[in-house]
Amino acid sequence: MTDTPIFAGVAESLRTAANLLSATSDTPRLDAELLMAHALGVERQALLLDPGRYEVPDHYANLVATRMAHTPMAYIVGYRDFWTIRIEVGPGVLIPRPDSETLVEACLDIARREREEGWPSRVLDLGTGPGTLLLAVLSEFPEATGVGVDASDFALAYARDNAEQLGMADRSEFRSGDWGAGIDGPFDLILCNPPYIGDGEMLLPDVADHEPAEALFAGADGLDDYRRIVPDLPRLLAPRGIAVLEIGASQHISVRELAEAAGFDVACRQDLGGRDRALILSRSPRGSQ
Ligand code: GLN
Secondary structure, eight states: OTTSOSOOSHHHHHHHHHHHHTTTOSOHHHHHHHHHHHHHTSOHHHHHHOGGGOOOOTTHHHHHHHHHTTOOHHHHHSEEEETTEEEEOOTTSOOOOGGGHHHHHHHHHHHHHHSOTTOOSEEEEETOTTTHHHHHHHHHOTTOEEEEEESOHHHHHHHHHHHHHTTOGGGEEEEEOSTTTTOOOOEEEEEEOOOOBOTTOOOOHHHHTTSOGGGTBOSTTSOHHHHHHGGGHHHHEEEEEEEEEEOOTTOHHHHHHHHHHTTEEEEEEEOTTSOEEEEEEEEOGGGGO
């Protein structure tokens, strides 16, 4: 097999690429197909329906080699689907993770069960990156407006483009900043997926070697940014406002303690893998009088 040209017809190239990628990826066949679709400029569905229609583009081999070097798929194809929207990303910007959809689910549940129609009206996303959480939530609440803050101007450029692409530019504003500094409330809903990985923790090479460290690591115990963000939330939140924070799977108790010290009631929500993933902070009823 190794003597035959690696990339012959599409079907055979997909098989070869999937074999090559099995050492790098948990989803080698899917990656091979998405790279082929990307190289051809078609949707994966179209490719799979009729692979015989297409010829393998010359640069497919390069794309496969790039992926074999652990470059994340999202950086190669230029986007990651998140919730129901497409978020464009590139190197230097944190890639949206399915786990973070837990925060969007939490917001929808609260809106349906615990709040009146029209909530939330004003949304803040601290550490918005390419606009991931803010744009997903605004897509669910067509009357809401939002502000996304990030320390990376590079990420904010993606966020603004994404808002434009998704038709939400008139409802969203993106500001360069250090968490809540210089931002005035009140907000009905605050979203935040800060860096929360402990400095010494091992990550997969896709993440460790390619994604921005400043969006991932937060001191020895991964709590440095929560320590700065949580005490500022009472100032930023409306009286019946809610803050939804992403946490690492082992950080429920430590972040809960920070939130309780700031006067919040705290609930925890798990991701689809059953891991603690989101803390939901609301003012305790006495505090909201
Ligand atoms: N959950 C992400 C990861 O494990 C971390 C994202 C973050 O630090 N906010 O790669």
